[in-house]
Amino acid sequence: MEPPFERRIAACKRRLAAEGADLAVCFPSPNLTYLTGFEESPSERHLLLFIPRDGDPAVIAPAMYEGQLSELPIPILQRRFWTDSDDPLETVAAVLEGYSLETRASPRADREPPTVLVDDRMWATFTQDLRELCPDATFGLAGTVLEPLRIRKDDVELETLRRAGAIADRVALEIRERGTNLIGTTEAELATEIDRLLAAEGGEEPAFETIVAAGPNGAQPHHHSGSREIQNGDPVVLDFGAFVAADLEGSAATAMGRYPGDQTRTIVVGDEPPAAYERVHETVREAQAAAVEAVEPGVTAGAIDRAARSVIEDAGYGDAFVHRTGHGVGLEVHEPPYIAADNDRELEPGMVFSVEPGIYLEGRFGVRIEDLVAVTEDGAERLNDTPRGWTTGQ
């Protein structure tokens, strides 16, 4: 399979033209990874990717990256490396000059000031630099052109998300089967064990802090797994997933970033759940099923949220469902589309997001059930498919 980067860069350029923008500038971020496969943390050193509407993409980076960036499978890239004795802003200015954009250094009476879209995660120190170099430019966000591309996953991305889902599912089954053997284990110990199992199943690292929330701790949606020992009859919320590397042939030159798993199950350890537990669990399960059932192209994200929320409201627990129904996943664990009541965005094939309604009863327990789903041509594909009930294997 061919690396997708030329196709993605070409699509970005078409979007720039459609938006009337001249240039997108990316910073180390998921946008950079999406367009080049290159992953790096943000730092104070200038490492920028320029995608012009007209002309060749360029990357500028500290000289120490020369080896890595020269291997990227993007034939048309200009590469400019600066050393500690250079002023990186001169390198930036040279790239802008190469695109014939109006800048402070080269005013052009014959051209409109450019429209420059900067990475949504670019640090203010770098956007200020660009604003000073192009004082008359109009600035916007690169997400304007990149989000519509990133939100629809291609085949390699979908396949990677399926692998991440399968890894999380195998670990979810393993934990469920332990049943009453979990009694006496602390939340933190079980979280560590889940992380170990995720790695053993082929995950790279946890995609977020693994949540094990036992008994009343389950009423906190973002509980940090702690010292509470799991007791007989405890409901336990288990929310986890691992990153999986997307690559075409397993070499660094074909790296495509990492995609997360993210699923939640709530089980009861032992066979005596707290009062009202069964009805709450069944309500969340129905809400989750109703929301997944509602997924198809053309339906709004808000409608998916309402499908889940109305089941919970009808059962009298509306106030106890304190968060949105879900979030998109991709190179980011939280990204568009957000499955929230006020989001009018229509679903499209290739979108992947979580469906994770919950009911949280302060001081008592919580229940959340979450799967990732991919929008298909006519409905939804679940990327997680382990039992959603509360009973365990022992």
Place this chain on the structure above:
Amino acid sequence: MEPPFERRIAACKRRLAAEGADLAVCFPSPNLTYLTGFEESPSERHLLLFIPRDGDPAVIAPAMYEGQLSELPIPILQRRFWTDSDDPLETVAAVLEGYSLETRASPRADREPPTVLVDDRMWATFTQDLRELCPDATFGLAGTVLEPLRIRKDDVELETLRRAGAIADRVALEIRERGTNLIGTTEAELATEIDRLLAAEGGEEPAFETIVAAGPNGAQPHHHSGSREIQNGDPVVLDFGAFVAADLEGSAATAMGRYPGDQTRTIVVGDEPPAAYERVHETVREAQAAAVEAVEPGVTAGAIDRAARSVIEDAGYGDAFVHRTGHGVGLEVHEPPYIAADNDRELEPGMVFSVEPGIYLEGRFGVRIEDLVAVTEDGAERLNDTPRGWTTGQ
């Protein structure tokens, strides 16, 4: 000892007044940690700290942070929490309104448009929001007011940096004493062992990727420790340090962030270094000593770089010293002051930075010697003080 946050916030407000700015807005970053002790990773959710020139600081954050942020030892803070069903921009607008700043929602003919300084690391998506809320404001960087504060370390910061230095020193001695026992160990294995020792000595986690660069790999200043086995006669560059938590009484409510160790030694395993090695090592050692000797208040950062560089140039290796002489350390591993040839900034008591000249001979070996130093009232205090020679203990 009192938490320093009220003092730091008051100093920030005085600087805002001196700069003619109305407001600083911080994002999860070292600036936020400096002003509040709170540490968090950046995310797509609005978590912002507002320091107005006139009025009370405010923090806005997702509701899930209510517990942590309510514990911060900053009595004067306004705290506003938003949930998934709120529009966080309305919360931002309400804070700005509370400061009587001119915004889009409340134009004020009686006032000049405000000057707003945003965190140097704030993501563009958040600065764009602020620009839309305050379309007539002048925007700058919060570093303008915070960098002059952060660059001079106070007593707690200096004490933490001393502890980080001592931890790195104990590990450096331990590795040096192993001498020829290191033969056959791979770079990656030794790096893992160094990380283990740093933790055992009380470090929190490595402050950066530990560098073990054996033989010709030492010629790459940022070599990634790999599969090369250390051989008899190999020079080995050892560059490492761990973060140490600054706290006043060891409780979360008095957390003050983490400060790094960062030292480098180059040793020779065995007693037959490569040709020219001894002269190169001695040159780097003299250059490092000359630079440390030159440190005192009022001298420029550039003069420190020149003190090291001239020794290396005089020995004929000027082209082989490919990086600046050092960088400041604090809540960031790399921060001002940068010890670079063109930096005219004058040193002040309380500044802490690395002095780390090196000579890199492609295909042969490299030598780098690095200590952290603190500027005192009349000179320099070294925060690292283990032997700088190449011989080992065995």
